[in-house]
Amino acid sequence: MRAPLRPGTLTLRNAQVMDRAGVFVADHDVVVRDGVIESVAPAAGPVTGESLDLTGLWLMPGVVDCHAHLACFEEDTLRYLSMSTSRWALECAGSAARLLDQGVTFVRDPCGADAGVRDGIHAGLVPGPTTQVAVSALSQTGGHGDGHLPGVGLEASNGFLMHEYPGRPPYLADGVDDVRRAVRLIVRAGADWIKICTTGGLLSPGHDHPDVPEFDADEIEAIVREATRAGKPVMSHAYGGSGLTDAVTAGVRSIEHGARLSEEQAALMARRGTFLVPTLSVLHELVRLRDDGAVSESVAAKVSEVEPLIGEAVRVARAAGVPIALGTDLTEQVGNLAEIAYLHRAGLTPQEALLAATANGAELCGQSDVRGRLEPGLIGDAIVLAADPSDPEVFLERRNVVGVIQGGRVHRWSAEPERRTRP
Template identity: 40%
Template sequence: MTRTLFTGGRVVDGTGAPAAAADVVIEDGRVVEVGPGLDGDVEVDCAGATVLPGFVDCHVHVMVTSVDSLRMAYTPFGYSFYEAAQNLRATIGAGITTVRDAGGADLGVKKAVDDGLVAGPRMQISVAPLSITGGHGDDWLPSGTHLEFFVPHPGRPSGLCDGPDEVRRTVRQMLRAGADVIKVHTTGGVLSPTDDPRHAHFSPAELDVMVAEAAAQGASVMAHAQGAPGIKNAVRAGIRSIEHGIYLDDEAIELMLEHGTWLVPTLSAPLAVIRAADAGASIPPSSVAKARGVVQTHRESFARAVEAGVKVAMGTDAAVSPHGTNLEELPLMAAGGMTPDQVLAATTSSAAALLGMQDEIGRLAPGMRADVVVVEGDARELEGLRERVREVWKDGVRVVG
């Protein structure tokens, strides 16, 4: 087998340790050595660059390309699968070699990437989010029509459910459809026009059934949770990660620490809604107003969670923000109190741990998958990081550069 040597650069191994001068050797899709003075059959010159593990984004929607409601209404159903291929290419082009899709991608999309039909990051999928009637995932509009982000089809069941029995059946349907993780909306949201992100959705009894059914088949649950009551319900039920966490209060933070719950902040999402609206996208005025109203609260909640020591993994809600701009999340995390080294760990080893893949990805260490990103200059300079991505390798194969 060919030994590929990344040499002449500084290595960020993904653990949170500072960058250090070292070489990395990969062979047969795995990292085999990390250290000084190594040799290989083929050299990759990394002079003036930082070598890192492949980045991980724990919250994307690869089947969605725009939050413009009129564009969505006039886009043919099948077109979104072709757009997904483009979105996946843009994502891996940013150095994101693994993603967790938080709704939309079905098993066919995941398999197309696994089989090499489409270039993109490896995927964990949730298929479709669970929502109550009238909740964040119920796409009913005041006109009486529907404008659905995730139109049900044979590979993507509807996530709408009410009561423990319907919840149990819907979780089983998602798992049957190939879900690696169950996604639930435990609060309202910003982009949905008829609910409030501060209100709790699903009862504790419904959430208990959800978590138990997922666990019975080895899966965890991730929760779109913005308001404090819905966040606390999710944490108490044993849900693994809180997505967004806009209105965290002290009790919610303490509960997250007690239960070891992860926070995936998606700080860039409300900013992206505002930018899209300012650029002329057709977004309900109520949604734009909600986005403008949560930005500062979101930042403050995140900063308090970081200060308290809540576990953080990077996620962007890409689709709300353009695919391929994922790394714009990193400076926002640093502005919330994380050091650059902590941010890079949240984007590599910590994100891998949230996904249960800590023995496969997220670190440059012998035995790990050979996901490697080469970035011009010091990767701890987080601003403009995407523009400095020089090469991307996934499972030992160069996919960018």
């Protein structure tokens, strides 16, 4: 399933086009027919049909965000708890539309949005990136995903991202039999991925910590085995320690965050082909929130412990040859494309950072044969920039993205109107 493709032809003229190595090649035309790239070739003069004149502009594939919560739209806990399910679904749709506006044309939601949100986007009911969902983040009782509020005796998911309604699959499970059943229920709910928490985290209540392993090895192996039987890959929230090692050994497809990644763990990930999604954006945002006094004392203490490590996992992973894909753990607070600049600051070359945001994310999400590069036969998802993306710092300014194309349709265009020609 995917967001709708646009019938007809769109020619993106005279662009500096990103190639499969992350290098920009000048004066090329990209022709998109019926939503799919038909050709990428040196500029050939006048064209017929709809076109965009991209002279002096840069064209790259649409960004793939492998870790963005569409349900992360509200900082007021009371509003989350009192929100109706219909309002929650519409808020998720709003998050999706704003992601697409930024230039994110594909998103993997690691928990929060459910299959209905995904299917509504793909049916064209609302604008948004092509979406994969994990529906629930599976955690042990008292683990990172447990948002239990003892004062009022309320059971809730961490962050209240997973709105409760009849039929919602579980987010807490304990023991091999229980986790196996939980995976089956999440699959039944239409999940594309299984998300598990194998260490504590930063935003979870004070009862857990990023250094603490969660789920034992038998439980993690049972989860991965059951997910594999159902044809679903597994992602693991893990900061480091034995929880990260157990997840990689069991066969998860990606590690989310990984701030305490060791050289030995990176070597294991490289051997297993496990991706790292380092989510630097949310770490920078949490430092800002801590400095503004906007988080609890327990969260602030954990953020202060992790702050010196921001970016270190990227350097360790790169040195070991671990594939790295972009993920933000945000939707719009600081701009999701800023992650490209953060990856570069952490040690990736500009080309590596651009590939982490495009081709690598497509590979992680099983989409390499349909997206992630500007090549014939792939879906025509692209963004247009007014500043040279060979300097990743340009992604810190949202205004530098002047055009978003999804499936051959111009979703947003803020460059000069005269550059656009319609039949």
